[in-house]
Amino acid sequence: MSDSDGAWGAASGLPEARRPGGGRRLRAAAPPKDTTALAAAAIAAAAAVVAGSWTTLYDARSALGALEADGALADALLLLLAAAALALLIPALRGLRLAGAARRALGGGDLIAARVAAAASRNLAWIGFGYSAAVALLALVVQFFIANDLAVSRTFFLLPLIESSFFLILDAFRINIAIFMTAEALVLVWGLLVAIARLAPGAAGKPIRLIATLYVDVFRGLPAIINVYLIGFGIPLTGLPIVKDFSQPSFAILALTLTNGAYVAEVYRAGIESIHWSQTAAARSLGLSYAQTLRFVIVPQGVRHIIPPLLNNFIALQKDTALVNVIGAIDAFNQSVIIASNHFNLSAVTTVALLFILITIPQARLVDRLVERDKRRMRAGGV
DSSP: OOHHHHHHHHHHTOOEEEOTTOOOEEEOOOOOOOOHHHHHHHHHHHHHHHHHHHHHHHHHHHHHHHTTOOHHHHHHHHHHHHHHHGGGHHHHHHHHHHHHHHHHHHHTTOHHHHHHHHHHHHHHHHHHHHHHHHHHHHHHHHHHHHHHHHHHHHHHOOHHHHHHHHHHHHHHHHHHHHHHHHHHHHHHHHHHHHHHHHTOOTTTTHHHHHHHHHHHHHHHHSOHHHHHHHHHHHHHHHTOTTGGGOOHHHHHHHHHHHHHHHHHHHHHHHHHHTSOHHHHHHHHHTTOOHHHHIIIIIHHHHHHHTHHHHHHHHHHHHHHGGGGGGGTOOOHHHHHHHHHHHHTOOHHHHHHHHHHHHHHHHHHHHHHHHHHHHHHHHHTTOO
């Protein structure tokens, strides 16, 4: 290696090494890039978002004044939010400080400290960008709600109407709960039966497989609202004994069970087919029949794999209960529509939306915990 190469390595402060047999010298790493510009850009973005947030808060205070809201409480809250917005500058400022520390460490020949400081500076700058973008999006949402003299807020979030109609809607919401709880229990059983039918073995099972496949294809292609409409109005017109006297929620349960059962059947089938064929071979070699193999070996393992998609179906079924309004049942959504038509305001419908959200989010978090617990048990060897 030439002397010029050695001089460059010494000047750059980079560690060098020689191969065991001698020869070309290798540089361990390149110097870190200067992150000053990135940190400065993050500061500028945060400052712009802070200014925009203050503008939004001022507009919000003017809108609240038009509603004759409690001035002292509103001012205190808005001042607190304005002060909190300044926190957006903290990550970017720390990133700028670490960028200077990285330059000083590099000038002193401490490459490791320079790389650590530069990486931390870059990370803090991007954190500043991320939080600034989130606050900017939130400010846009607030501007949307206060636009046109609070037109959006008055239309969807009129608090006096929400308060006066809440318990009436909550009472009607019990019908939605009864429908999706009953339908989900039926769907879990019906979907498993259809999935097993689609996997019926041998030539003898071919007709069963064809019928199950036809059912899945038809009801997955049929919109749920059409299914509810046809069953809810069609079966009473047929005059069939017993069935014609079902209540409207019962027709909704039947329609939703048939529709969602097709989707759940495919989820079950995917879970069953995800189990390695050796599990079936081992069970059959021990003398278990095909039905016993499914019951004791394959299905329990397959169901464990499909908890998240089953939850997604459960959530979709909960939302589909609002379709019962097409056959005239007075559920929460239908009740809210009546209130909205009487008051020319959609705040009651917003109440229904919030009720559905409130029962959905805890279920999602519960299943996440169940899945995580199952993963920990599998990593621990099934203990």
